[in-house]
Amino acid sequence: MAELITLATIKCKQQAVRAVRFNIDGTYCLTCGADKKIKLWNPHRQLLLKTYGGHANEVLDATGSCDSSHIISGSADKSVILWDVTTGQPVRRYRGQASSITCVKFNEESTMAISGSIDNTVAFWDVVSQRQEPVQVLKDAKDTITSIQVTDHEILTCSVDCHARLYDIRIGKMISDYIGEVITYGSMTHDGQCYVLSCSDGTIKLFDKDSGELLNTFKGHESKDYLLENAVNEKDSHIISGSATGEIFYWDLISSSCTQKLVHTKNKPMVSLSHHPTENCLLTACEDEIKLWGVQSVEN
Amino acid sequence: MSECDSDEDNVIRYGTPLDPFEEDELPSKRKYQQPADQYAVDSHGRRRFHGAFTGGFSAGFGNTVGTPEGWTPASFKSSRSEKAQISSQKAEDFMDDEDRSEFGIAPRHMQTQHEFSGQKRKIQQRYHDGPIPGEPVLEQLVKAVHETAAVRMLRAMGWRPGQGAGDRVSRADKVRAKRQHKVYGCYMPQEMRPNQEPASDNDSSDSEFDYETLFAPDDYEPYVLSHKNDKFGLGYSGLSRHSVLGNLMGEYGSDASTSKSHLIMKEKGKKVSIRGQAFGVGAFEADDEDIYATEDMSHYDFTLGGATEDKQKKKVKEKGVNxxxxxxxxxxxxxxxxxxxxxxxxxxxxxxxAGARRSRFEPTDQPQRDQGLGRHELTADARGALLGETPVPKVTDTNTQTNIPSTEDPIAKLVGRNVNFTSNQEEKSELDFISIKDSEKEITKVFRPFMNNPKKQARYELYLKDRDSYMKEGDGEMDRLSEWERNREIVEFEQAAKLYKPLTGIMSDRFTHASEPDEALNPLCAVAKSSTNYGLATPEQIDAAKRGVYGVMTRRESPWRPESLVCKRFNIPEPGGVRPESKKEDKPKVSYSVFSYLESSVHDRDSFAKEQSKFSGSKSLINTPNTSKEQNKTLNDTENVKRDDNKLENNTTSQINTGFSKRLTVAELFLKESEKDMKNKEQGVEVTETIDKFDKMDLYKSIFLSDSEDEGLPKNEESNDDKDANEFVDVPKNIERNTSPPRGIFANIDFDELNSWKRNVDNKQTNNEKEATSSANVEKNDKEAGAEDKIEIIETYGPKIPDNLMKRLEGESKSSIGGSNLKPVFRSQSERDKEILEGDSSSSADSWVDVKEIKSKKEKKKKSKKHKSKHKKSKHKKKSR
Incomplete structure (x- = not known):
């Protein structure tokens, strides 16, 4: 695997970057700041394109829509805002949840936003219609929802109550897996067959979706009490995670051996990261700084 | 008669006779007027007033400024060549002729010009009472150089200032003339009249003069009438409001010395007049030395005499003594x-x-009022007891190991059995929050809804203790009450019991435990601790997770129904039939009003039961015997089947729980009770008693079930009928049936016929169920699921699922249901505990119902509905035939 180097470093001037997210095709990225603003960047050219202000508290997560025309963001002010990318104005503001929104996702067609909150609920928002109430609220979790992943027919929610729940719309079932540790982040492999769950005990666990069996465990990083995120690279060959030590770990998915260790900022927790959907390119956020990692050839 | 005639002939009449009035007729005061007479007309005979609806006052031609066109606004036109004349507009320009007529708003009439009118208004006008009343001062100062013609003429006539013109008159005549002074209005009282007294004085003094002396007549004195500008009585002038210092002005220009008053005091030749000088000067006080008064020679004595000396002496003396x-x-x-x-x-x-408010936080010595339900006067402890909480143990030193057993005790004591916690450590943490349990006895201690009637309260308590026996027998007290009263009271008790008992259930959704002591400084610590403590994971699961054996052990599947809109947005056909009742049906509607919440919780039985079970799952120590019984069913398939059989044979009370519409009204509860009694009857209780009861029931129904409920009621019955068909084969007669003829949409439906038809079918089905090796429930579900699939497939969108996939999915759903039935719900830990604790308690009918059971029953209900629809179809067929 080609060694990744820092392609760009951007100072976001957002106090702390809570989350960094590539857009659908990986040309742009969003950073959610503790300064209540969302910034849209072109990380490859290190350009700030737009700033979205309107939240009343720290923005904890944001995602762009499939056509990159809208942004959905969740904040500690308990509201979910749908933004218009070009005008920078909030299109809709949903206030249905009782506490901070920790994670927010669009569905595949960006017709529905799904947000998870500290109030233990996952709410479905219809962004197409004018409806202000959640279409559906999932109340199965007994503690904070830490992350949500949405596929074309499934919703994976991870919660502090040590359960990963997979809601399958097609068959109308909720499959909950007890993990035994607080799940700080959950992602899915691109083939949709595995979960990758970051646990608070300093491990990342790879589960088989169908059977719920543990396939692999990845160790070496330090989670402390951070809600570390993880990612799977574009080829599903590696698992990537940040660490409280400021490093970025690459593990081989099969052998679970650490193949690469990048250092963002030493001893500063590297929490949020986002992998490019198609290229070997990674965005990491640490404090006020985001870094774009990649192979030189890709850039050229 | 003839005399009368002759009389009339002789009478001579003057004038026109009055209308002879009939005896019946009351003489009306108002004379009858022709309608024409009632119109006011103007001089031209035109109608002056028109109705308000025809234009109001003098509408029409009359008020159009004299022309048919009416008044036109003036136009202003001005050019260089033709300058516009400045035209002044007068009010008259806008007036009619009528307005200027005698009775118009601006009457015009001929009159002599002012200067020729000969009236002396001009002169009179000169006298005014402004700041300086009387003749204008300026006029007095500025004298005309030449006398006016009138003065010259007067002089010629012999007039002098101060004496009148005319023949000289004697003194007596003069006085007489004065007496005849013309007075308008009423005379002033004799003594009040000015110049009367001095005149007489003069008279007496003058009498010494020559009697024959003639005098010039008095000059004409203008009698100035001043406006009355005060609110005193007529003729009364209060204290002079004029100058405070000097210049004393009485009314009519008279000064103090001449003014007459009742309050004149003469003292030793010195007149003490009472007149207001200023506030603070007493009426009887001596005149102040007026420092502003002009010094006058009259103030000095020019003669030497004793009197003056005396006076001076006195004054000195007076001053000395003060x-x-x-x-x-x-x-x-x-x-x-x-x-x-x-x-x-x-x-x-x-x-x-004195007026300070007492703060409500101030401690008072007064005992608390005892009134109402006593809700607001409860202390925290009492409330806690009410909610069934165990008193919070003192947490002074919970961390020390020695204290742990002591803190354990209260719970164990209260519950009376071992509370299952995962570990000792857990137990300790459990104590940090208030456990909630349900105990009727404690509540009855606190809640006395019938306080004002101790006997009733006693009865209520008795009722709470043992409802069944109370309902059956009553006590000595009860016999005195009439049947109706008794029924009423039972209903009342039931309501009261419902209201006050299940508080824990009602509130369970509202409150949650602080699952851990608040460790704000160490957030992750709390998280780590709580990780096993949600009641979600069974110990086996925890164990499996610890060992890393993920998979079957840690996985749990449960049905979940996505909202149709979610499916739509995800472009996925709705998974139909997996879980028949949607969440919406489960929960009526989220209402945030406390009252509606309370009400719904109380009345909505299965939601309530659900909350109960949910709550019991997490932490509470609820251990009513019934729930565990119901739970058996969910866990054990075979038992389930057996139960079904039991149902068929025995008419157990589980029937009560089936098919009830969600909202249990009092009536339904009552029905339930009656059914319970029916069971008793079968067990050998006297039949007559129950029949009595049902007579009462009818009475009750007739009282409490209004017509509006009739629509719902037959439906309910129908479902009951279905149940009958399902579950009791050989019930002799449906006693709970409303015997009143069907009304409304049910008027034409023959229920008996429907029933008989259904029963056959259902019997067959149940037989099949018996034969089936798998759970009957599951099969039912499957059937239903299939049916619903068929129904709902019409509503799907997106690409159609291939048939084989469909089948697979169905298969999956079947298995999932079976699995879900097999698998315990996430709270199964506590439920199991209860099972162990309860064993095979056989009491059945109670308000605690398991969620699962309700679900299955709902399914049944749906099924029965389906049957119903079938029947209806068949009915229609029959009709068409």
Whole structure:
């Protein structure tokens, strides 16, 4: 695997970057700041394109829509805002949840936003219609929802109550897996067959979706009490995670051996990261700084 | 008669006779007027007033400024060549002729011009009472150089200033003339009239003069009438409001010396007149030395005499003694007013402002009021007891190991059995929050809804203790009450019991435990601790997770129904039939009103039961015997089947729980009770009693079930009928049936016929169920699922699922249901505990119902509905035939 180097470093001037997210095709990225603003960047050219202000508290997560025309963001002010990318104005503001929104996702067609909150609920928002109430609220979790992943027919929610729940719309079932540790982040492999769950005990666990069996465990990083995120690279060959030590770990998915260790900022927790959907390119956020990692050839 | 005639002939009449009035007729005061007479007309005979609806006052031609066109606004036009004349507009320009007529708003009539009118208004006008009343001062100052013609003429006539013109008159005549002074209005009282007294004085003095002397007549004195600008009585003038210093002006220009008043005091030749000078100058006080008064020679004496000396002496003396004129100094001084010192304040006196409000947080010595339900007067402890909480143990030193067993005790004591916690450590943490349990006894201690009627309260308590027996037998007290009263009371008790008992259930959704002691400084610590403590994971799961054996052990599947809109947005056909009742049906509607919430919780039985079970799952120590019984069913398939059989044979009370509409009204509860009794009857209780009961039931129904409920009621019955068909084969007669003829949409439906038809079918089905090796429930579900699939497939969108996939999915759903039935719900830990604890308690009918059971029953209900629809179809067929 080609060694990744820092392609760009951007100072976001957002106090702390809570989350960094590539857009659908990986040309742009969003950073959610503790300064209540969302910034849209072109990380490859290190350009700030737009700033979205309107939240009343720290923005904890944001995602762009499939056509990159809208942004959905969740904040500690308990509201979910749908933004218009070009005008920078909030299109809709949903206030249905009782506490901070920790994670927010669009569905595949960006017709529905799904947000998870500290109030233990996952709410479905219809962004197409004018409806202000959640279409559906999932109340199965007994503690904070830490992350949500949405596929074309499934919703994976991870919660502090040590359960990963997979809601399958097609068959109308909720499959909950007890993990035994607080799940700080959950992602899915691109083939949709595995979960990758970051646990608070300093491990990342790879589960088989169908059977719920543990396939692999990845160790070496330090989670402390951070809600570390993880990612799977574009080829599903590696698992990537940040660490409280400021490093970025690459593990081989099969052998679970650490193949690469990048250092963002030493001893500063590297929490949020986002992998490019198609290229070997990674965005990491640490404090006020985001870094774009990649192979030189890709850039050229 | 003839006499009368002759009389009339002889009578001579003058004038026109009055209308002869009938005896019946009451003489009306108002004379009858022709309608034409009732119109006011103007001089031209035109109608002056029109109705308000025809234009109001003088509408029409009459008020159009004299022309048919009416008034036109003036136009202003001005050019260089033709300058516009400045035209002044007058009010008359806008008036009609009528307005200017005698009775118009601006009447015009001929009159002599002012200067020729000969009226002396001009002169009179000169006298005014402004700041300086009388003749205008300026006119007095500025005199005309030449006398006016009138003055010259007067002089020629012999007039002099101060004496009138005319023949000289004698003194007596003069006085007489004065007396005949013309007075308008009423005369002033004799003594009040000015110049009367001095005149007489003069008379007496003048009488010495020659009697024959003639005098010029008095000059004409203009009698100035001043406006009455005060609100005093007529003729009364209060204290002069004019100058305070000097220049004393009485009314009519008379000065102080001449003014007559009742309050004139003469003292030793010196007139003490009472007149207001200023505030603070007493009426009887001597005149102040007016420092502003002009010094006058009259103030001095020019003659030497004793009197003056006396006066001076007196004055000196008076001044020395400091006594007012007319007063005498008292010979002995006034008695001293004794001085009493204020009483000493008591020691415990707390000063407080008289009007100061008492703070409501201030502690009071007064005992608390005892009124109403006593809700607001409860202490925290009482409330806690009410909610069934165990008192919070003192957490002074919970961390020390020695304290742990002691804190354990209260729970164990209260519950009376071992509370299952995962570990000792857990137990300790459990104690940090208040456990909630349900115990009727404690509640009855606190809640006395019938406090004002102790007997009733006693009965209520008895009722709470043992409802069944109470319902059956009653006690001595009850016999005195009439049947109706008794029924009423039972209903009342039931309501009260419902209201006050299940508080824990009602509130369970509202409150949650602080699952851990708040460790704000160490957030992750709390998280780590709580990770096993949600009641979600069974110990086996925890164990499996610890060992890393993920998979079957840690996985749990449960049905979940996505909202149709979610499916739509995800472009996925709705998974139909997996879980028949959607969440919406489960929960009626989220209402945030406390009242509606309370109500719904109380009345909505299965939601309530659900909350109960949910709550019991997490932490509470609810252990009513019934829930565990119901739970058996969910866990054990075979038992389930057995139960079904039991149902068929035995008419157990589980029937009560089936098919009830969600919202249990009082009536339904009552029905339930009656059914319970029916069971008793079968067990050998006297039949007559129950029949009595049902007679009462009818009475009750007739009272409490209004017509509006009739629509719902037959439906309910129908479902009951279905149940009958399902579950009791050989019930002799449906006693709970409403015997009243069907009304409304059910008027034409023959229920008996429907029933008989259904029963056959259902019997067959149940037989099949018996034969089936798998759970009957599951099969039912499957059937239903299939059916619903068929129904709902019409509503799907997106690409159609291939048939084989469909089948697979169905298969999956089947298995999932089976699995879900097999698998315990996430709270199964506690439920199991209960099972172990309860064993095979056989009491059945109670308000605690398991969620699962309800679900299955709902399914049944749906099924029965389906049957119903079938029947209806068949019915229609029959009809068409």
């Amino acid at each position: 006594v007012l004129e007319g007063f005498v100094k008292a010979s002995k001084p006034l008695p001293q007013v004794p001085f009493y010192p204020p009483p000493a304040l008591p020691k415990d006196y707390k000063p407080a402002a």
